[in-house]
Amino acid sequence: MIALEHVTIQAGDFLLRNIDLTVPAGSYAVLMGRTGAGKTTLLEAVCGLKRVVRGTIRLNGGEVSRLRPGERGIGYVPQDRALFQTMTVRAHLAFALVIRKAPREEVARRVTELAGLLGIEHLLDRHPHGLSGGEAQRVALGRALSARPNILCLDEPLSALDENTKTEIGALLRKVQQAAGLTVLQVTHNQAEAENLADHIFQLHNGRVERQT
Amino acid sequence: MTAEAGPPLPPLRCRPDWPFFAGLAVLSGVYVLFIVAMLAADLSFTSPRHLLRALASPEIRYAIKLSLISCSLTTLLSLWIAVPTGYLLSRHRFPGKRLMDAILDIPIVLPPLVIGLSLLILFQTPPGRALQQLVPVTYAIPSVILAQFAVACAFAVRTMLVTFDQISPRCEQVALTLGCNRSQAFWRVALPEARRGLLTAATLAWARALGEFGPILVFSGATRMRTEVLPTTVFLELSVGNIEAAVAVSLIMIAAALIVLTLARLFGLRAPLERVL
16 A cells, blocks of 8 residues: 655655555555646655655555665555666666575566566667567566565556557556556556546645545 | 648758768867877987987886886776765765866866866975974875876866766665665665776876876976986976987876777777676
């Protein structure tokens, strides 16, 4: 579950005041809003990348407002994917486990498992340069999932993809969410995309979050 | 009235592009020719005999050795300071940042002689004298490295700042969500991404250090077989009227700079992508 209670977030001169939002555990929620409404800022606050001035963020019941990003048990896919240009796809999928000093066999097992789930076995030894938009999105998703987070935060994951790839990645996101029982919070400004994917749709408008469905 | 109203404008006949490209080629070509002409003039002024004689001279061999060692040490010291300083300025906001940024440019804009003079005075202050009780600096080899470092490091800092500015902090943010602390995100993500800038900063620092003369003359003196680096040799040979030897040493410096710059570029272009994990 993701719960924001009276949260105020500051990012430079930008301020989001008194936000309340609850995403039930195991559900797929989409946060919509116009450009500049603060959707990404809110998502980054959930991830621990933006400072929460007041209020409480709870993830799966535990308060995380003061925890560092890596301590929150979340997976994060930013809008530009931010793949590591010096690393292979295999290294991306292994990254979170290597940081946790997981045994080699466990890392290799998890990499194979994720590559199979995301259909990127043939890309494992390639670098991000030259990957298609859909392939890059799969790698970014795999990297976010490698440490088995409970919560997945996605920032416009389908925005830069062609229609076929959008449908494909959308279906993959749903499959991954259901397979792992993840709570997903996705940001988008596309109504059709939200209706296709979401169990719950929220609107961020004039600094307030309203539940649409 | 709509924007579409009125007759369409006649198709535009674009002027040819060749004058533009010719302008680019002429201006850049003139500068390249200017540099080549200087090198050719140097070459025409010397002979292999002069070069061999210069290479056989113990003083010049000492100067070559000291130049190579001091430039390499200066490069390492410069990177050691430039990488964290560039990263700090690029990624963080803190009080006094603008002032710090301006101070870091001072060695670039100050006349080299002034840097040498400032170093000399610094080491005559009580803390400077106390340090010299432990390690002799002024007019000794450490002063050569320090004089080179004072200028070269500023260029390395500027290069690393621009490098980190061009790398999106988003990758480091993702690394944080994957379990890294700030230090791990820096070492595992930001620094490998900055590898080309690092190489450029190293090349620039090395080349600057090789050509440094003013601060060394004032702070280290021009003592043969002691604080003599290649630019000092050129100065000393010129001062006794031995122009052939000065030109021969200049050519050695040009060759060294060309080799390092070429290797750095080749290495930079062909370097295999580091496997961080």
